[in-house]
Amino acid sequence: MGSPTPHKLPIIDFTKEKLEPGSESWLKACKDATLALEEYGCFVAEYDKVPLALHDAVFKSLEELFDLPTATKIQNKSSKPLYGYVGQIPIVPLYESLGIDYANTHVGLQSFTKVMWPNGNDCFSEPLLSFSKSAVELEQMVVRMVFESYGLEKYYESHLDSATYLCRVMKYRRPQVNETNMGFPSHTDKSFMTILHQNQVDGLEIKAKDGEWFGVHELSPSSFVVMAGDAIMAWSNERIHSPHHRVTMNREKARYSLAQFSFMEGIVQTPEELVDAEHPQRFKPFDHLDLLQFYSTGNNRYLESAIRTYCGV
Numbered sequence: 001m002g003s004p005t006p007h008k009l010p011i012i013d014f015t016k017e018k019l020e021p022g023s024e025s026w027l028k029a030c031k032d033a034t035l036a037l038e039e040y041g042c043f044v045a046e047y048d049k050v051p052l053a054l055h056d057a058v059f060k061s062l063e064e065l066f067d068l069p070t071a072t073k074i075q076n077k078s079s080k081p082l083y084g085y086v087g088q089i090p091i092v093p094l095y096e097s098l099g100i101d102y103a104n105t106h107v108g109l110q111s112f113t114k115v116m117w118p119n120g121n122d123c124f125s126e127p128l129l130s131f132s133k134s135a136v137e138l139e140q141m142v143v144r145m146v147f148e149s150y151g152l153e154k155y156y157e158s159h160l161d162s163a164t165y166l167c168r169v170m171k172y173r174r175p176q177v178n179e180t181n182m183g184f185p186s187h188t189d190k191s192f193m194t195i196l197h198q199n200q201v202d203g204l205e206i207k208a209k210d211g212e213w214f215g216v217h218e219l220s221p222s223s224f225v226v227m228a229g230d231a232i233m234a235w236s237n238e239r240i241h242s243p244h245h246r247v248t249m250n251r252e253k254a255r256y257s258l259a260q261f262s263f264m265e266g267i268v269q270t271p272e273e274l275v276d277a278e279h280p281q282r283f284k285p286f287d288h289l290d291l292l293q294f295y296s297t298g299n300n301r302y303l304e305s306a307i308r309t310y311c312g313v
């Protein structure tokens with residue numbers, strides 16, 4: 001028996017100037033993006049709205065942020081579950097992250113920045129805000145493509161009205177000798193969708209539907225990983241797959257990354273058009289923040305699929 005073909009994430013070109021809704025290149029990208037989200041739950045978008053100078057400024061400012069004292073970083077708190085500082089966890093020793101809610105808005109970024117630097121820090125907030133706005137634009141394009149592919153564009157505007165964006169910025173320090181190289185354990189995202197961007201240090205691994213793990217390599221400063229979260233899996237009545245993924249550190253350098261998660265304010269519900277005899281409803285309507293609350297309670301984060309336990313039919 002020959003060995004199976006190695007998995008590789010599809011790469012979809014979002015750099016085209018003429019990626020106008022309705023154009024031929026738009027229709028092709030709609031098909032490719034939806035297929036990739038159905039098959040792998042993610043793909044690499046080549047996207048040029050974050051110029052190299054901005055990419056560099058963002059990662060430079062992340063170094064400055066993570067160099068702050070832990071006592072400052074732990075002030076990153078939120079009334080929403082799992083929105084604040086995460087770190088100093090003995091079983092995940094390499095990982096540290098902070099959450100910036102409403103990162104695509106001036107107000108959101110200022111309120112985060114003021115906690116870290118009481119006198120403000122425009123060298124941090126300006127690049128992060130531009131980055132976050134561009135990541136939102138990319139996500140909204142992908143969501144529009146998916147809605148159009150399923151003939152459900154009529155729901156797109158109301159979807160946008162209730163989408164909010166949390167930008168989680170992450171550092172994985174390099175492992176010391178004899179220390180685990182596990183950067184972050186296997187999980188699925190609880191978001192509707194996630195946009196990931198990294199410095200040039202690899203580590204992200206995806207579990208394919210056949211159970212095989214594979215690494216995501218050769219990402220450039222213009223590469224963004226677009227990943228389906230549990231909420232779009234439920235919305236799509238499981239046509240779209242939210243993949244398990246993890247981070248494994250193999251390199252000598254620290255890894256910095258940004259994950260911009262979309263969360264819906266209020267109820268997520270499968271459109272009736274996606275439910276029929278062949279596709280019976282798989283998930284009951286659920287409140288997105290309540291799902292997060294459930295996931296963050298007790299040992300629920302160790303469930304194989306928190307969303308199935310929470311609202312699976």
Ligand SMILES: O=C(O)CCC(=O)C(=O)O
Nearest residue numbers: 170189196204247257259
């Ligand atoms: O650092 C990464 O590339 C992935 C992070 C991740 O999976 C997450 O924050 O949910």
Ligand SMILES: [Fe+2]
Nearest residue numbers: 187188189245
């Ligand atoms: Fe994730």
